[in-house]
Structures are given as structure tokens and as C-alpha cells.
Amino acid sequence: MTYQHGVNGYELPTSIAPPVVTTAGLTVVFGTAPIHLLDEPEKAVNRAEMAYTYSEAVKKMGYSADFDKYTVCEAISSHFALFAVSPLVMINVLDPEKHAVAVSETVNITKGEGILQADGVLKAKVVLKNGSNPIDKKDYELEFDDEGKLHIYTSNDGDVTVEFERLDPSLVTAADIVGGVSLDGSYKGIELVNTVFPRFREVPGILIAPKFSTNPLVAAVLKAKSKNINGLFQAKAFVDVPTSEVRDYTAVPEYKNMNNLDDPNMEVFWPKCSLGGIQYHKSTQAASLFNLIDAQNEGYPYHEASNNNLQMDAAVLEDGTEILLGLEQANYLNGQGIVTSLNFIGGWKLWGHRTSCYPGNTDPKDTFISVRRVFIYEMNQFILSYWQKVDKPGNRKLIDNVVDSKNIDLNGKAARQFILGGRIEFLREENPLTALIDGTYAFHLFITPATPAREIKGLFEFDPKYFETLFA
Template sequence: MAGYKHGVYTHEVPTSIIPPVSSIAGLTVVFGTSPINLTDPSNVNKAVLAYTYKEAVQKMGYSEDFDNYTISEAISSHFGLFAVSPLVMVNVLDPEKHKKSGTANLNVIDGEAVLKKEGVLTDSLVVKNEDGTTTYEKTDYDHEFDDDGHLHIFIDAAEKIQVEFNQLDPSMVTTSDIIGGVSLDGGSKGLEVLNEVFPRFRLVPGIVIAPKYSCDPAVTAVLKAKATNVNGVFKAIAITDIPTDEVKDYTAVPEYKNQKNLDSPDLIVCWPKVSLGGKQYHMSTQLASLANKTDGANEGIPYKSPSNKNLQMDACVLKDGTEITLGLEQANYLNGQGIVTALNWIGGWRAWGNRTSCYPGNTDPKDAFIPVRRMFIYEQNQVILTYWQKVDEPGNRKLIETVIDSKNIDLNGKAARGFILGGRVEFREEENPLTGLMDGTYTFHVFITPPTPARELKWLFEFDPSYFDTLFG
């Protein structure tokens, strides 16, 4: 209780305008496999954040074998080809579960032997003499991995040694490993780890991918479900691929999309794969990186489409390496079926397509256009981050005015910079019935119009005879 006061005193009151909290619209979370034997074998079903190529490799390892180590594909695309960051990686390759044993006879040259196998788990390594009668102590030799993931063993021994080892076996990873779930001890696995990203890093997932594995419709079904309900409040967008070993002709792509129920406003579907210098990438991987790059050039606001922006590629390919050449009419046909592809047209190889997978069944612009959908998701996530601090505050006129004024200032600023055409927030009496207010529910109505992508520029040409007058001065 305040005592007797005599003099001048000051007090602070909360600012009536709340600065908006930004979410990283394109924060990419990739699920897949990684050569964690090169770094930390315990990085299994954990969300790992990296801001640089070096950091990503140090935490998750790296291999040029993208088919077996799909997270390396995302590292290469994100940090190497597009120079964007950060990236959240979730490896499901478990050295306790996905492994196989092996043996080898190695030549020792100048005290060094090389085991040309990827994925070797060094804690399982046993080194013996040539005939296998003597086992060397671990203090008798050193070892390290080279850039190819091969193990070099340094030992003062005869000309040959025998080695026994366990190694990662990515081929044992199944659909269920990617889908994951919650274990009996409460731990999350696979796609369930998506809910751990925000609590750990205070970053909201924006794009979710699972290169190679999302070619399985079962994975895509869970992928899009998880993306639309992150932590029960946030939303993200999923990008997936149609398998090019199964669907080899562009005319069969829409049928596959429909049969497998690849239809959602929060899902982008891609076909085929892309290649750069003979190295294949899933288009979902490069499109996620391209979206990040496009956002980064626009203050992190996802109002611009990644379509008609350059991919890092020199060919469209099937999984077996067969090149696919799509003309403008063929690429547009895929776009009209809600599929993103690549087109070598004016300006080189570019992503081509503005539609989410719900198109053409759903033509609502907030659902069917990629940048408009991402803007709606971005704004919803931003509202949650900004106004969470007002939850459980007294529901009086001051609260309502603070929320309305703050959000309207934010929307007016975005309109002035061209991020949206306009927007406003209202607190409507008809949307706030007495029973809802009595129960503590306050409903704010946001009107927002992001610009739709100018997917078609029409020009009307007309012959005007009046200009013949210029012939007579």
C-alpha cells in the first residue's frame, strides 16, 4: 500500500500503439536424411537451425549423394545456389535403427589406410591385423573423414589391415520414419518435430519440404496437414514433388495430382526435377530457396511470386536423367492444372507457375494464387505474434482501440510500400454477440487485398487511319 506522498511523482503507461512482430515468411524446414556420422550422430529427430553453409555442414554433415542424403540437397540449394538463410533441418536417419555392418581389407600406405565407404559409424570401428588375429586398441590409431565422407585410418602397422564397422543405411528409411509421430516417452519424431521449431528458436516455419520423400502421397498428406496447423495456431505452406520415375509425361501429371488428392491452398505441387551440371535437385527444394530469395529482396514480405524468377539449373529431367523439354503451351497447361514447373524462355531457366494445388477446383484468389496465399498466412502469423501479449487483458474500449489503431497503422504502411493494395481492421457489433463477449471472445475483422500476380498482360492493337493526316503536314 502506498504511503503518504508529498512532491512530484511519475508513472509509466503502456504505449497505445503496438509495434508489429514480424515472422520470417519463408523460413524453410526440411525433413530428410543426413550423414550425421560426420558430425553428431545424436542429431536424430531434432530441429537444427543454421544460418551459414559452414554451420549447416558442421551440424548435419554433407554429402554429394543427394539421393541418399536429402538434407544435403537442401543445404546445397539454400546456402550454395541461392545464398539465403536460415534453414531448419530435421534428420530422421537413425544410426541405431538404419544401419548395416561391413568388413574390408585395406592397404596401409605410409601409415594411412582409406575406407571408401560413406556413413561409417566410428564408434563401431574395429581394426585388426592382416590375418585378423590381433585387434588394435583405439589408442593405436587415429582416424578422420575426408570431403567425400570416406574414413582415413592412420596407423603404424603392416601393409594390410582388416576393419569391421557399422554404417548408415539411408535405404532403410521408410515413409513412416518421415511421417513420424509421438513416442511413448513423449518425444517427437519425423514431421511431428515441426511443432518444436517455434518453441526452440522463436521462429515461425513458413515453408515445409521433404525432398524425395514427399513424392510419396502419404508423406504429402501429412506434410500439408502439419503445415496448416503448426503449434495449433500458426500456418505454413508445403511444397512437394510429383515422382518423375512414375510420371514421365507432362500430360499424365494432372491425372496423378487428382488421383493422389494433391489439392490444398497450402500445398504447392512441382514437376519435374531440375538439374545443374548433371546434379539433380527436386524442384521443391529449389523453389523453397527461390521463394526465400524473393522474400529477402522485398523486406521479407512474401507479396511477390517466385514465378518467372531464375532457378539454378540447366535442364529439366526425370529421375533417370532423361531431359524434358517443355514449351510455353505445355508449361501453361501444367500451370492451369495447379502445377508449378520450369520454363526455358526469355531470361533463361525460370520457375513457372503462380497457382497452389487447389487450382482449378478452387479459384478464390486468397487460396489459388501462391503470393496471395502466402500473404494471408504471413498476416495471420504476424497477428498471432503481435497480439498474443494482449491475451487476458481487460476487454474494454481501450483494448479494442489499441488493437484496431495498431493494426491499421501496420496495414497502411504496407499499402504505402505496395505490399498490399489496401487493408483495414474493424470491430463489428454483429460479429461480437453479447454471449461471446460475456464468454471473453472478441472478434476483429481484417480486410486485406494483396496484389494478384499479373500472370497475363494483354495488349490491344488497333489500326488508326487518322494518322494518315501526318502525310499532309
């Protein structure tokens, strides 16, 4: 060490650890996308992509207004066009290697241009023939228009035979959405949620699979995954009851119970939303609405999305049949842990604040959506904020740092009315000597979010004493 003589300054680490900000409503959508519109479709298969703008989402996934075929586009439309929220994580499972069929079509070339009518055409698989003779690829060009139709530009006027492969989204099954881990260690389907945090440093907040979540297997896996992301984090799973199968509101609770759609981390929605004749699954619009409400409240998920406007002009079944629920009917569904929509005061609004575990579970931390989201947020934030303390000496300095910094954080949230109050303690009875010797340190967090004002009562009484005003 060099000889020191004089006054010197040294920096020490801050004794209070600032909390890590998490994105409470970061939506991850699993489904199918029109990747045939991309230059390299194979690179958009079973890979998580994040977008902050509509154009970025389209560039990474393609876009089609046919939401029944391309379900990821439903979330793109809802997030970026209807609610203007971001970001969105998109995972496409439509695979040209598995979900494509070989077909041919006769196209009339007029003035050097022809249009292929088939949808989902894979440009790399297109072969033009004059009769049985292939046309050299140098003699024609291919380009998609805004509606996804493939235009052929060539000097060969007249009829040509076009042989090609096209994507067939109908071949995608629930097993493709569920996915898993391959022998080479790669993730597929819903398992790809484990790649979101390592890639983007954002914790998933809401998991959706438009159309596919009506399948009980997909819903079950979403439910399981919502409680174990990267072995640490939790999220919410939004699923839909199939309106093609369940057409009456009184049958929704039975479907929910028969298919085990009951968990504090799961929300169940029925029926679908329609806007200008375009249908959206209610889970899709709800995910966007939750993001919007969070953004209006500094990103903290303490505010219910219920009684806030959806982007819809009708509630419908899959075949387009309109469903108009009265307040009593909508409340019946809410009382069974089902979220619906209501056109009562102020237009069409999301209606329901109970998680799917209600009424079987009545613990407020589990049954109110906003309260549950606060607990998930706080657990995720605790992990992120104090991960840096792992393997540091478990001494008084570490304990005081965690306790002091988290109490400051909770006091600030209480001052801003995000929560009614909260504190963290390091208790002797929860830290036995055997646990401390083994390197386990337990901190007890007490958090009380405000429950939603689900019923506001006005008590009206006739008071005879005001007759005295007649003699004033």
C-alpha cells in the same frame, strides 16, 4: 505507500502495439543427413537444427554431394550455395540405431595409412583386427576426409580387417519421415515442426522433404501439418511429383488428382532441376527462390517467385532424360495447379503462380500463391502480435488498441504497395452477447493483396486518322 511531495514521472504502456516480424519463408527440411561425419551422430537424430551459414549447417548436419542418399544436403546446397539465403531449419531422421548395417572390409595399410572405401561409417563402431586379434584402439586413429572417406592411421602396415557399422539411408522409410509422437512425449519426423517456434522463436514458412515428398503419404502429412503448426500457425508445403513414375507432362495432372495433392497451402512441382549434372528437386530450389524474393521485398511475401531465375541448366527426369517444355505445355501445367520451369526469355525460370487447389477452387485468396502467402503471413503475425493481449480485460481499451495498431500496420503496408489496402474492424454482428460473456472477441480483417499480372494484353488497332499526317 511513501509520502510524495513534488513532481514525479511514471511510464505507461504504449497504446499502439507494434507488429511482430515473422519470417514468411523460413524453410524446414525433413530428410537424411550424413551425421556419421559428426563427433556425436546420435545427437543429430530427430532434432530441429537452425543454421544461418553454410559452415554452420555442415557443422550441425555434415555434408555430402550424394543428394540421393543425404537429402538434407540438397537443401543446404540450394539455400546457402546456389541462392545465398538463410536461415534454414534442418531435421534429420537417419538414425544409427535403426538405419545401420554391420559389415567388414579389408584395408591395406601403406606407410601408416589406409582408406576405408565404405560410405556412412560410424567411427564409434569401428574395430580393427590383425587376423582374428583385435588391435587396441590406442594404436590407431580415425579421421574423415572432405569426401567422407574414413582414413586409418596406424603403425601396423599390411592388410587389416575392419569391422564396423555404416549408415544405410535406403532403410529410411516414409514412416520415418512422417514420424509422430512417442510414448515419452518426444517428437519425430514431420511432427518436429512443432518444436521450431518454441526453440527458435521463428514460425515455419515452407515445409519440404526432398525425394520423400514424392511419396503420397509424406505429401499428405506435409499438407495436413501446413495447416496446423503448434495448433495455431500455418505454412506452405512444397511437394514433388515423382519423375521416375510420371515421365510425360500430360500425366502430371492425373497423378496430382489421384493422390489428392490439392490444397491452398500446398504447391506441386514437376520435373527436377539439373545444374552441371547435379539434380535438385524443384521444390528445394523453389523454397530457396521464395526466400530470395521475400528478402528483396522487405520479407513480405506479396511478390510471386514465378518468372524468376532458378539455378539450373536443364529440366530432367530422375534418370537424366531432359524435358524441354514449350510455353503452351508449361501453361497447361499451370492451369492444373502445377508449378514447373520454363526456358523462354531470360533463361531458366520458375513458372507457375497457382496453388495446388486450382482449378477446383477459384477463390483468389486460395489459388494465387502470393495472395495465399500474404494471408498466411497476416494470420501468423496477428497471432504473434496480439498473444500478449490474451486474458487481459476485454474492455474498450483492448479493442481500440488492437484496431488502431493493426490499422496503422495495414496502412503502412498499403503505402509501400505490399497490399492494395486493408483494415480491421470490431463489428457488433460478429460479437454476440453470448460470445462476449464467454470471453470471445472477434476482429474482422479485410486484406486485399494485388493478384499477379498473369496475363498482360496489348490491344492493337489500325487507326485511319493518322493518314492526316501526310497532309500536315
